[in-house]
Amino acid sequence: MASTETTSRSAELYQRACRSLATGVSSSLRRFVTETPLYIDHADGAHFYDVDGNCRADYTLGWGPLIVGSNHAGINAAVAKQLTKGYTYGCQHVAEIELAELIVESVPGVEQVIFSNTGTEAIQSAIRIARAHTGRDKILKFEGHYHGWLNNVLVSYRPKSEDTTLAQPTCGGQPASEYADTLVLPWNDIDALKDLFALRGDEIACVLTEPILANSGSCMPKPGYLEALVELCREHGAVSIFDEVITGFRIALGGAREYFGVEPDLSVYGKALAGGFTMSAVGGRAEMFEVLRDQRTIHSGTYNGTTFNIIAAIETIRELRKPGTYERMNAHGQAIAEALTSAAADVGLDVVVSGVGSVFSVHFGVKQAPRDYRDTTRSDMQTYTRFRAAMLDNGVQLLPDARWYIGTQHDEAVLEHVINAIESSMKDTVR
Numbered sequence: 001m002a003s004t005e006t007t008s009r010s011a012e013l014y015q016r017a018c019r020s021l022a023t024g025v026s027s028s029l030r031r032f033v034t035e036t037p038l039y040i041d042h043a044d045g046a047h048f049y050d051v052d053g054n055c056r057a058d059y060t061l062g063w064g065p066l067i068v069g070s071n072h073a074g075i076n077a078a079v080a081k082q083l084t085k086g087y088t089y090g091c092q093h094v095a096e097i098e099l100a101e102l103i104v105e106s107v108p109g110v111e112q113v114i115f116s117n118t119g120t121e122a123i124q125s126a127i128r129i130a131r132a133h134t135g136r137d138k139i140l141k142f143e144g145h146y147h148g149w150l151n152n153v154l155v156s157y158r159p160k161s162e163d164t165t166l167a168q169p170t171c172g173g174q175p176a177s178e179y180a181d182t183l184v185l186p187w188n189d190i191d192a193l194k195d196l197f198a199l200r201g202d203e204i205a206c207v208l209t210e211p212i213l214a215n216s217g218s219c220m221p222k223p224g225y226l227e228a229l230v231e232l233c234r235e236h237g238a239v240s241i242f243d244e245v246i247t248g249f250r251i252a253l254g255g256a257r258e259y260f261g262v263e264p265d266l267s268v269y270g271k272a273l274a275g276g277f278t279m280s281a282v283g284g285r286a287e288m289f290e291v292l293r294d295q296r297t298i299h300s301g302t303y304n305g306t307t308f309n310i311i312a313a314i315e316t317i318r319e320l321r322k323p324g325t326y327e328r329m330n331a332h333g334q335a336i337a338e339a340l341t342s343a344a345a346d347v348g349l350d351v352v353v354s355g356v357g358s359v360f361s362v363h364f365g366v367k368q369a370p371r372d373y374r375d376t377t378r379s380d381m382q383t384y385t386r387f388r389a390a391m392l393d394n395g396v397q398l399l400p401d402a403r404w405y406i407g408t409q410h411d412e413a414v415l416e417h418v419i420n421a422i423e424s425s426m427k428d429t430v431r
């Protein structure tokens with residue numbers, strides 16, 4: 001951790017916060033990012049500046065969204081212009097159409113979209129559409145996958161029991177009745193999926209998967225796994241849903257659909273879609289939304305389509321569409337991955353990096369990239385935590401779960417800083 005002398009103002013503010021703001025933070029996990037939660041004064045490009053005057057290169061990107069950095073001139077100008085014209089109308093506006101058109105142009109196989117605000121909400125809309133479309137209730141998810149904090153999907157995220165098919169609640173306050181229709185399987189195991197479909201295929205409304213298991217170790221799908229999953233759904237009349245809240249607009253402009261060349265029935269977007277503004281979407285073939293048009297079900301929300309979120313998403317996608325953007329982000333991530341493994345080898349540590357250039361996870365103490373949640377539990381998180389503390393001391397802010405995010409704001413100067421930090425932090429880690 002950064003020494004307490006250099007974060008004393010944050011420590012004071014945290015104490016003050018705990019008196020009136022329950023837990024002191026606004027999202028449970030944020031308590032554990034650093035020993036004392038850091039209070040950010042402002043952020044600019046690739047850097048966070050805390051209230052104690054520390055400047056840190058940021059590889060957390062607000063847990064993913066800040067793909068074009070903070071204080072982005074284009075987003076600022078467009079949002080500022082919109083703010084004088086109204087925040088939210090509860091009515092239609094032209095920018096909604098422009099954003100829908102941009103997404104449809106950008107993402108293979110997405111013909112139509114619906115908008116909401118958070119990934120959690122959009123996942124629920126996708127599930128509801130799938131249920132209305134199929135007339136079935138069961139949803140299938142995989143171990144270690146995160147699809148938001150609601151009870152029907154927050155199961156078997158960090159399972160305690162060895163039973164890989166048991167839907168296990170993640171926290172207190174989750175009544176069994178709310179996840180009674182949720183089935184669970186280990187990921188990356190097509191035979192397990194085939195067997196379940198053979199037994200209960202006619203009950204399953206949808207299969208929900210992160211296309212890269214970014215929430216647990218950034219595990220990559222085995223070759224052919226995503227294709228087989230989509231095909232099995234098709235055979236059994238279930239809806240395939242890719243949760244692209246992390247991968248969407250990040251691993252390619254067209255997300256996993258473009259990166260892997262696979263088109264599920266529905267995809268869910270959030271995070272990078274609006275560069276840090278509150279925006280999510282569900283996209284898919286037009287026929288998938290027939291259940292909304294014919295009023296078999298509904299999709300609603302006071303803030304859906306809020307003007308400045310939509311405008312921010314348009315500007316973010318415009319920035320991401322510039323030539324060379326993804327190549328640069330991937331090269332930056334690749335250079336960091338190489339620096340991590342070679343600096344680790346220099347001090348006698350095993351380190352493996354899994355994922356892709358713009359979102360990856362670092363695994364200490366293993367020799368092979370994990371393929372599913374159970375594999376990830378073998379990574380040595382204690383050593384990573386020491387490494388992360390050293391990185392913070394060396395001016396680089398990282399997430400506690402060993403996931404790194406890269407954005408367009410990470411330039412050569414930041415790369416040089418982070419590589420130096422990696423080399424010296426690896427030495428500190430074994431000292």
Ligand code: PLP
Binds near residue numbers: 120147244
């Ligand atoms: N799906 C995935 C893959 C996520 O990583 C997250 C959040 O981290 C969500 C859904 C939920 O999104 P939100 O936090 O915007 O509700």
